[in-house]
Amino acid sequence: MISMTRLRDDETARAIGRALLAWYVLHRRELPWRQSLDPYAVWVSEMMLQQTQVATVIPYFERWMQRFPDVATLAAAAESDVLHAWQGLGYYSRARNLQRAATRMVEHHDGRVPASINALRALPGIGPYSAGAIASIAYGQAEPLVDGNVNRVLSRLFALRGDPNRAPLKAAIWDYARALVSAAERAPGDFNQALMELGATVCTPRAPRCTSCPLAALCQAKKLDLVEQLPELPARAKATPVHMVAVVATRNACVLVGRLKADAPRWAGMWLFPNAEVKSGQTPEAAVRDVLFRTAGLRGSPSSIVCVVRHSVTRFRITLDAYRTLEPSGVARALSVAEIAWKSPMDLAALAMPAAHRIIAERVLSDSAGAGGS
DNA sequence: AAGGCGGGGGT
DNA sequence: ACCCCAGCCTT
Incomplete structure (x- = not known):
């Protein structure tokens, strides 16, 4: 050299x-x-x-x-x-x-x-x-x-x-x-x-x-x-699979989204569907009910899959199942988020969302457009 | 579906 | 001088 x-x-x-x-x-x-x-x-x-x-x-x-x-x-x-x-x-x-x-x-x-x-x-x-x-x-x-x-x-x-x-x-x-x-x-x-x-x-x-x-x-x-x-870069650790659920709760043709607190570890200030990791031994349905209650104080159960988003971030490979939850009961309150809101699918476009949740929002919008047109 | 890449900040 | 970070593209 x-x-x-x-x-x-x-x-x-x-x-x-x-x-x-x-x-x-x-x-x-x-x-x-x-x-x-x-x-x-x-x-x-x-x-x-x-x-x-x-x-x-x-x-x-x-x-x-x-x-x-x-x-x-x-x-x-x-x-x-x-x-x-x-x-x-x-x-x-x-x-x-x-x-x-x-x-x-x-x-x-x-x-x-x-x-x-x-x-x-x-x-x-x-x-x-x-x-x-x-x-x-x-x-x-x-x-x-x-x-x-x-x-x-x-x-x-x-x-x-x-x-x-x-x-x-x-x-x-x-x-x-x-x-x-x-x-x-x-x-x-x-x-x-x-x-x-x-x-x-x-x-x-x-x-x-x-x-x-x-x-x-x-x-x-x-x-x-x-x-x-060359260069002699170290091998990366293998990605860890993670299973998550997101909740698409609907009421009066609107969907529920929350804005994360300013001190959130990631995506602070951005809008997301209520979401959580599915813990081992837990069913996705239970995870949906749990996160909907903890995020917004609402009671409801998933009825169908909106879409499945697969994305990789740093060392995690995430499978995010988005579940539709029709007419959950209760008044939405911002419990673990800074703000909670019911938005029409069209209004979601104005919100800052991370990529995985934007994919869900786009799917919700195209589904609602299809429903309205038929 | 799996693997590769990367600069900054925090500790 | 580490370790971690929550995306996207290519294969």
């Missing part, structure tokens, strides 16, 4: 920069957030791209920029609007952090996205990666960044053994990234984007396209036939 001391003042770093930038000019994808270097747009796109792929992000980004075109608009927005705009992207703390950071920018940074790494790092939701991305892409500073793509590209390029997400290799990769971006000082933002673009489109996790790679001649993993072995 090429040592850091060699790389720092070596022609190798400049050769890598030249080859990568020449490739990037020809192969960069035209993406909405690349049309301007507005720091706000760069920041929003980076937050959206953190755990979500480019193709998914594009329509969200465009809607977001229409709805919240600048820091001040975002800071002043209602949280429910922010969550609604983020709905479907997942990991909703990203959206809440975005708005919290916007508020701080209004209070402490003259309503602008700060440029210094330290000021960026102090903002909620901005860690080492995002700070480097904003500083280099939006402000042209020679700051490094390391994400999953960079881990993979540099692990291969320099044939680095070990887990890139753990010390000591983690620190070494940041050092390599810093040395490389410093050697590409004329265009640090483009260099960093080129590194990630290469990882996303050529130096892919599986079946990398080495024959199309501008760095193939310099790649130590290719030379040593280690491309498929």
Whole structure:
């Protein structure tokens, strides 16, 4: 492998920069957030791209920029609007952090996205990666960044053994990234984007396209036939199956939904159908009755299945059975939620719901439209 | 249906 | 320096 001391003042770093930038000019994808270097747009796109792929992000980004075109608009927005705009992207703390950071920018940074790494790092939701991305892409500073793509590209390029997400290799990769971006000082933002673009489109996790790679001649993993072995990421734990039920309680052509409390561990402030895990030894029907009573104080039993939603989140593979419960008895009260409401299926569209519950809501709407039309 | 991917925050 | 996080896409 090429040592850091060699790389720092070596022609190798400049050769890598030249080859990568020449490739990037020809192969960069035209993406909405690349049309301007507005720091706000760069920041929003980076937050959206953190755990979500480019193709998914594009329509969200465009809607977001229409709805919240600048820091001040975002800071002043209602949280429910922010969550609604983020709905479907997942990991909703990203959206809440975005708005919290916007508020701080209004209070402490003259309503602008700060440029210094330290000021960026102090903002909620901005860690080492995002700070480097904003500083280099939006402000042209020679700051490094390391994400999953960079881990993979540099692990291969320099044939680095070990887990890139753990010390000591983690620190070494940041050092390599810093040395490389410093050697590409004329265009640090483009260099960093080129590194990630290469990882996303050529130096892919599986079946990398080495024959199309501008760095193939310099790649130590290719030379040593280690491309498929690197990076050395640990195997993930297997997903745990979880069985859950959701209740679609109906009354007067409306359905019952609850808004989670602000301190809920996840989906805080969002709207969900009453739901609970089916504990071992418990029947789904019992789980439905139980959660309907504990959430809203209503008594009722499931009559039919609305739909079954299968989705995976982190290390859980969830099967969510949605049960229709007709005319439950009692007056709905917000017991374990911040607010409980009967909504017409059409009105559900205005609420911020996580993806699995949005699927149920869409099904409820299409069922009700079918019933009304027949 | 199963497997793969990831940056930030909290401890 | 860990561990955890409640999604989506590809195979």
